Amino acid sequence: MIRICPKCGALLLRQNVRCSVCEASSEEENSIPIPETVAIGPQKAEATEEPEWRRELSRRLREYRARRHPNEVGESRPELPIYQKISLEPRAEPEEPPKRPRVRNQRPRQPQRVEICIQPELDFSTGDRSHPQSPLVPVAGLAERRAAGAIDATILALTCLGFGALFRSLGGEIVMAKADAVIYLAVVALIYSLYLFVFTTMAGSTPGMQVRGLTVVSMDGTLPETRQLLWRSFGYVLSAAAMMLGYFWALWDEDRFTWHDRISQTYVTSASPVILPEPSVYGSR
Secondary structure (H helix, E strand, C coil): CEECCCCCCEECCCCCCCCCCCCCCHHHHHHCCECCCCCHHHHCCCCCCCCCHHHHHHEEEEEEEEHHHHCCCCCCCCCCCHHHCCCCCCCCCCCCCCCCCCCCCCCCCCCCCCCCCCCCCCCCCCCCHHHHCCCCCCCCCCHHHHHHHHHHHHHHHHHHHHHHHHHHHCCCCCCCCCHHHHHHHHHHHHHHHHHHHHHHHHHHCCHHHHHHHHHHEECCCCCCCCCHHHHHHHHHHHHHHHHHHHHHHHCCCCCCCCCHHHHHEEEEECCCCCCCCCCCCCCCC
């Protein structure tokens, strides 16, 4: 038995011994005995009783379960979740099945066709305006145009011969060497360019065309503008510089046009050009 001092309430471990706190005598009749519970073996930790609140909570939980689930009253179930043992060991994660390598459907690649255009087509067309629009002003035939070209070539040849004769009469010497041949070709090209540029831009046609009664007109049959005549003069030079390919182009063209015809949007005709009426000074009311 453990006794308590009646004055200060200190524990008295021995009988008939004065209190170490208040020094009061500890007699058996004056001290208050306290029963001591002793547990032996593994039941030592279970000797202590549960607190009152836990017993009351367990009782109410059993009554609640009996009302809600009367068929499960007899089954052994834990009173509260707090009594369930919690395992601190890590759970073993389920092994994932080995992933199969994805096999892509490899389709055979189709051979790609690559077209390489070495020589581009010379297309100077601009839609419907690239063809003659007036049936009253047809394109001159190739025979007439060849005759006019032959006259112009004769005039150019006579001009070059006259220039060479003048150069010889002034004391110059004509030597057939490589350097001199380049100079002769440059002089002939210059005379050819000036001849066509002057007569085409100033008169609208070359002397050979005028002799054969040919005229240069636009695609609508009217007289061309100065801008078109300048482009036609440039087209003459380009056609001759390409080894005369621009002139021979008329053999394959659907309208029998040459390069200078396509570039300037003009053509040669033997008919009279269309004359548009001049706008009236007095407007319509």
